[in-house]
Amino acid sequence: MKITEFDYYLPKELIAQYPLQKRDEARLMVLDKKTGNIEHKVFKDVIDYIEPGDCLVLNDTRVLPARLIGSKEGSGGKMEILLLKRLPDGTWETLVKPGKRAKVGSRFDFGDGELKAEIVEVKEDGNRIVKFEYEGIFEEVLDRLGQMPLPPYIKEKLEDKEMYQTVYSKEEGSAAAPTAGLHFTKELLKKIEDKGVIIAFLTLHVGLGTFRPVKVENIEDHDMHSEYYSMTKETADKINKAKESGHRIISVGTTSCRTLETIGYENGRVKEQSGWTDIFIYPGYKYKVVDNLITNFHLPESTLIMLVSALCGRDKIMNAYKIAVDEKYRFFSFGDAMFIK
Template sequence: MIKGDGMKVEAFDFELPEELIAQTPLPARADSRLLIIDKNTKALTDTTFTAIVDELMPGDCLVLNDTKVLPARLFGAKKDTGGAVEVLLLKQEAEDVWETLVKPAKRVKVGTVLTFGEGRLQATCTAVLAHGGRMFSFSYDGVFYEILDELGTMPLPPYIRERLDEADRYQTVYAKHRGSAAAPTAGLHFTETLLKQVAEKGVSIAYVTLHVGLGTFRPVSAETIEAHDMHAEYYEVSQETANVLKETHTNGGRIIAVGTTSARTLETVYRDHGGFVACAGWTDIFIYPGYTYQAIDGLLTNFHLPKSTLVMLVSALVGREALLSAYKHAIDERYRFFSFGDAMFIRP
């Protein structure tokens, strides 16, 4: 946890017209716009996302989060009354035991049994959690994830009210390791063709895994930043990725994180190990102005919620005033915000 000196959360607030919150993905992933902000001069450039290829240089390393979003939203019923219940899987605590959010929570107590898909999947509440969530033990015949693929739906953020016709548009094209309750949205803009162009330019592409929790996207409710408790998220860095990162660092290349999740993973590893190593664990790193980045040089990210930890993380890299000025520009220029919105590149 990086501590500051009583910085107010309100300092990261801004007015966002609701119509700028993207409700659906664009027809093609790479059709998004890209706002480039130079980390040193603070100059802004409006362009399209495909320009990211021109921004990267031979010897750079692009770091992607290859987590895969679970179809983690389940609609079921209480076994005794038939009352409708919605369950959102957050984190697997043990085999068949999950931390969840439930609606309506007040009707679900310890011992309550829920049923999904006409009994193909059942869940028994084993604990009521301090944050209002519930712990469930699941029972079923077959393979859990196969049943989840059939019965579950994508857990879109609450600010997206439109139906998602193609579930894969809330997955990156390189999603591999399932475990997230939300997508690492900065990566949604990439296509396989675009990644091929990046590689052909002499840019290394490396992968980390961080399973995104919903707490990442919530506005901070505390008055000061220091009073906010970050949720912990599971991450993994392979030996292959550690080697690529070390080689890039040694040769003077730039490390460009795609998304705040990749940035948090890399900064955690560098902080805890003094460099890039193969490792796995849980991170609750909280990055905001006053923090000195050690692992990354640049960041590709989407536009985030007011007063969110993500706005604070990006502010730590480019400066709070510069970021809020860039956001004002984006609003004036009608950029699309949040998960299905446009992108921003913090140029080193």
């Protein structure tokens, strides 16, 4: 398939620059994957489309405040380090700007010396391996000094870091939020659970590769980025119980979806597992585990719009996106939601 088949026109003013104060009052487009019929709702109405016995699967990853702004030792020049991945030896793979100042041995200060960094390796792709020096617990230092690594299309500064976290976030490690989950409140989740819906959590640490554009003409030639995932036995048992009793698996977000489809067997069952996934889901893919999907509106020509197209068909998705533009839905990370039923 050609990359251009997943392009659409989006006015810049529809790219949401800030989250709603009341998370569950975002708009919700409900798309029937069989008929293509569309309903316009408010997100908290999603409870009306989830039945007792269904299993709602959420990604409990927590975003690290991974953007550090400081200065180079000696020259005092401004530097920015973006944390990508913690390595087994305690060092971090990072993006450093400007790269020309980040040679092996270069040292940087953050927070008046509270945190120091040294470049120990320059990788072939330009990423830097960095060793940090600090007193105490790294995550606490990072929480004081770091900023949220918001996507490049968000220009506004986020005043409250928690607005870029889901209310159920727990496992720290993401470079970006699993944004479909941003619409849930604790109260809405409680109402859904009280209805008899099974709530299950897994973890996938979202990497910045999720924003990496597809640069090949034929999408089959695209190399997918890799992300770490983990599923407990408790979650696997909940999913299998729902499947065996004829109920639906409803994935909250493309990250939960990619994890479920990575772990799932042809019979739709899953098992306790952790590892790295580079699964690339696009039209032609046959879903094994996921029946329905709650998701945001994604970038043109992105792997994420391809994933949702695989669930209900490219034509239905592209038509839904055209309607979303016409109806002035808010797009991307802080935007409105879609439920593919």
